Amino acid sequence: MQFTVHTLSRLMDGISAMSISTKGIVIETKSVKKLYTWQIQSQPPAILLGKITPKIQVFTPESSFKIRIQGCDLDAAQFELQKLWLSSHVNKLTQSIAKLESLLEKRYLSHGLLLTAQKMTSELAGYWLNWSLDKRFERHLAQTRFTLEEVHTWQQQDIDEFREAYIKKQLRDYEGYFDSVASKPLTMAQRRACVVVDERQLLLAGAGTGKTSVMIAKVGYLLNAKLANSEQILMLAYGKDAADEMQQRLKNAYFSATCRTFHSLGTYILGKVEGKPPTLSQLCHNEKKKLQFIHDTLVSLCQDRAYKQRLLQLLRAHFEYKKNESEVDFSASSVVRLVKQFSDLISLYKQASSLGSLQNLETEFEDLLSVFRPVITEYQLYLNNEQTIDYDDMINRATKYVKEGRFKSPWVHILVDEFQDISLVRAELVKALLGQHTRSHLFAVGDDWQSIYRFNGADLGLTTNFTHHFGSSTVMQLDKTFRYGQDLLDLASHFVCQNPQQIVKQVRAQSVPDVPSVVITPEMSANAYTLVIKQIAMRHSGHTSVMILARYHKQLPSKEELMLLNDQYAQLDIIAMTFHAAKGKEADFTILTGLDKSSVPAVRQKDQIIEAFLPMLEAYPNAEERRLFYVALTRAKRQAYIMSPSEPSVFIKELESQF
Structure with missing residues (x-):
C-alpha cells in the first residue's frame, strides 16, 4: 500500500516518503529510513480528517506521531491498515483469551488466577480497547474483544458473581x-x-x-x-x-x-x-533424663569459678537463693526450678534462633542467658556425639x-x-x-x-x-455442629467470645435436645463424680461413653479407681483425662471436676524469660484458660456435668449467670 506524503509533512516534519507493507510502515527522511513493524505498534494506525488535509496517526509503545497524506481512498485505507495490524496481533489475542476462558471454566477464580487474568487483560487492553473495530472484522473478533473488555473492567461485585x-x-x-x-x-x-x-x-x-x-x-x-x-x-x-x-x-x-x-x-x-x-535423642522422649542431663551439666560447668559465680548471682537475683551462700546446693528447690526452666528454654531458644529474633531477647535477659548458653552448647555437643537430633533440629x-x-x-x-x-x-x-x-x-x-x-x-x-x-x-x-445440642452451643460460644479477639462464628447445632445439655451440680466431696456416673448408669442401659475431665492430672481418678468404676458399670466406657488431652476427643457424657477458684483458671507465677520467648500474650485476662475451658465444655455429645465445689471457679459463676 502506497501513500503520498503531503507537502506540509515534507516542509514541517522533514518526511520525504512513507510506504506500507506486510512488515510495517517505513518512514523516510533525508537522512534516515526507519521501519515501524506492526508488532511494535500498540494499535492500528488511524486515518484522521484534518482541517487542511487528512493525517495518518501511528501508535508506538512510547508515543504516537501523525503524517499528513493525500491522494487515497480514506475508508479503504483504514480497512487495509486494520487488516495489516490485525495479521500481526490477532493470534496473540485469540490464544490469550482462549487460554483465559479455559482457566476460568476449569478452575475456581482464586486470588492468583484473578491476578493473572487482570495482568493479562491489562496488557491486552492497551492494544485492543482504545479504537473502533471495522464492522467487517466483527464476525471473527467481536466476542473475543467482548470477553477481554468484560474481564478487564471487572469490579468486586462482578468477581463475586463470577465466583458464585x-x-x-x-x-x-x-x-x-x-x-x-x-x-x-x-x-x-x-x-x-x-x-x-x-x-x-x-x-x-x-x-x-x-x-x-x-x-x-x-x-x-x-x-x-x-x-x-x-x-x-x-x-x-x-x-x-x-x-x-x-x-x-x-x-x-x-x-x-x-x-x-x-x-x-x-x-x-x-x-x-x-x-x-x-535418629532422635532419648532426651526428646524422656523429660526425666533431660532434666538430669541439665543438672549434671550445671555441676560440671561450676568447676569453672567464673561460671559458678554467674550461676550464684542468677539464683540470688531471680530464684530466691540464700544471699550469703557461696556454694551451689544442687538439691535446693531454687536449683530444681532453674533446671526445669532451662529444659523449657532449650526448644524456645532454638526456635527464636532459627527465626532470627534472639538479639533483643539476649540484651534483655543477658544475666540469665550468660548462664544458659553454655548449657545449650553442652546439650548440642551431646546430641552431636550421640549422632542424634531433637525435634527442633x-x-x-x-x-x-x-x-x-x-x-x-x-x-x-x-x-x-x-x-x-x-x-x-x-x-x-x-x-x-x-x-x-x-x-x-x-x-x-x-x-x-x-x-x-x-x-x-x-x-x-x-x-x-x-x-x-x-x-x-x-x-x-x-456453620453446623453435629456433636452437641443448641443450648450447649449457645452457652459455650457466648462464653468463649467474651474475649473480643476471638473470631465470631455463626454456628448452629443439628439437634435441639429434650433435656439440658449442661448440668451444674454441687461437688460435695472429692469423688462426687461417682454419684453422677451412677445416675448415668441408671438412666442408660446401652453402651455409653463417659469422660471425666479436670485441669490437672492430680484432680483425676487413679487408674485403679477407673478400673473399679468400669468393672462396676459394665455398660459404661469410663475414661479420664486433662482438659488439654481431651482436645479432639468426645464422649456421650462428660464430667468436669476440680473446678475450684484456685485451679480454673490456672493461676501460675509467670516466668518472665519463658513468656518473652513465647508468642505475644493476649491483652484479655485468662484468654487461653478461657479457650481451654471451652474445649472441656464441648466434649459432650449428650450432657456435660459441671461439678461446682464450695469455692467455685469464676468460670462456673459466669456460666450460671447465663442460665
Whole structure:
C-alpha cells in the first residue's frame, strides 16, 4: 500500500516518503529510513480528517506521531491498515483469551488466577480497547474483544458473581459425590469449602463441625476434578493418631494422598537429603533424663569459678537463693526450678534462633542467658556425639533444606489440620514448601476458639491474622455442629467470645435436645463424680461413653479407681483425662471436676524469660484458660456435668449467670 506524503509533512516534519507493507510502515527522511513493524505498534494506525488535509496517526509503545497524506481512498485505507495490524496481533489475542476462558471454566477464580487474568487483560487492553473495530472484522473478533473488555473492567461485585456462578456449577456437578463421600451428606458449608480452591484458604471449623470429613472430601474433590494427582497432595496433622485416622479414612474412601505429622515430615525430608533418616535423642522422649542431663551439666560447668559465680548471682537475683551462700546446693528447690526452666528454654531458644529474633531477647535477659548458653552448647555437643537430633533440629534443618532447594517438594496442595496450634517455625516450613511452586495451595483448617498450646509456641495470630501472614486468601466457616445440642452451643460460644479477639462464628447445632445439655451440680466431696456416673448408669442401659475431665492430672481418678468404676458399670466406657488431652476427643457424657477458684483458671507465677520467648500474650485476662475451658465444655455429645465445689471457679459463676 502506497501513500503520498503531503507537502506540509515534507516542509514541517522533514518526511520525504512513507510506504506500507506486510512488515510495517517505513518512514523516510533525508537522512534516515526507519521501519515501524506492526508488532511494535500498540494499535492500528488511524486515518484522521484534518482541517487542511487528512493525517495518518501511528501508535508506538512510547508515543504516537501523525503524517499528513493525500491522494487515497480514506475508508479503504483504514480497512487495509486494520487488516495489516490485525495479521500481526490477532493470534496473540485469540490464544490469550482462549487460554483465559479455559482457566476460568476449569478452575475456581482464586486470588492468583484473578491476578493473572487482570495482568493479562491489562496488557491486552492497551492494544485492543482504545479504537473502533471495522464492522467487517466483527464476525471473527467481536466476542473475543467482548470477553477481554468484560474481564478487564471487572469490579468486586462482578468477581463475586463470577465466583458464585462457578461454585454453584461445581455443587451441581458433584452433588452425588458430596452426598456419599462421608457417612452422611455434607452440609452446604462443607461442600463450598471443598469446591473453593484458593491459593491460600482458611477454614474455621468449630468443635464438632466435621472438619476431618471436609479434609477427606477436599482431597477427593481435587482428585475427581483433576485439579491434582495424589502425589501432589500432602495432609499434615499434629499427632500420629490424627494422621493415622486421616490415612485410614482416605483409604476407606478409595483416595490416595500423603498423610504425615510435622515430625514425620521433618524425618522424611532429612532422610531424602542426608541419605538416611535421623535418629532422635532419648532426651526428646524422656523429660526425666533431660532434666538430669541439665543438672549434671550445671555441676560440671561450676568447676569453672567464673561460671559458678554467674550461676550464684542468677539464683540470688531471680530464684530466691540464700544471699550469703557461696556454694551451689544442687538439691535446693531454687536449683530444681532453674533446671526445669532451662529444659523449657532449650526448644524456645532454638526456635527464636532459627527465626532470627534472639538479639533483643539476649540484651534483655543477658544475666540469665550468660548462664544458659553454655548449657545449650553442652546439650548440642551431646546430641552431636550421640549422632542424634531433637525435634527442633529436625524442623529447622528440614526448613533449611527446602529453602536451599536441596529437597524438591512434590506437593502442590498442602492441607493442615488443627491450624490454630501451628508455631512460627512450623509455619516457616509450610511456607518454604509452598514457595517451591509457582502456583501452590494451602488449605488450613482450625478453630481459634480451641487454641490452647501457646506454651509450646503455638501462635494464634497465624490464624486470626491469616491473610497478613500468608497473603491474599479466602476465609470460610463451617456453620453446623453435629456433636452437641443448641443450648450447649449457645452457652459455650457466648462464653468463649467474651474475649473480643476471638473470631465470631455463626454456628448452629443439628439437634435441639429434650433435656439440658449442661448440668451444674454441687461437688460435695472429692469423688462426687461417682454419684453422677451412677445416675448415668441408671438412666442408660446401652453402651455409653463417659469422660471425666479436670485441669490437672492430680484432680483425676487413679487408674485403679477407673478400673473399679468400669468393672462396676459394665455398660459404661469410663475414661479420664486433662482438659488439654481431651482436645479432639468426645464422649456421650462428660464430667468436669476440680473446678475450684484456685485451679480454673490456672493461676501460675509467670516466668518472665519463658513468656518473652513465647508468642505475644493476649491483652484479655485468662484468654487461653478461657479457650481451654471451652474445649472441656464441648466434649459432650449428650450432657456435660459441671461439678461446682464450695469455692467455685469464676468460670462456673459466669456460666450460671447465663442460665
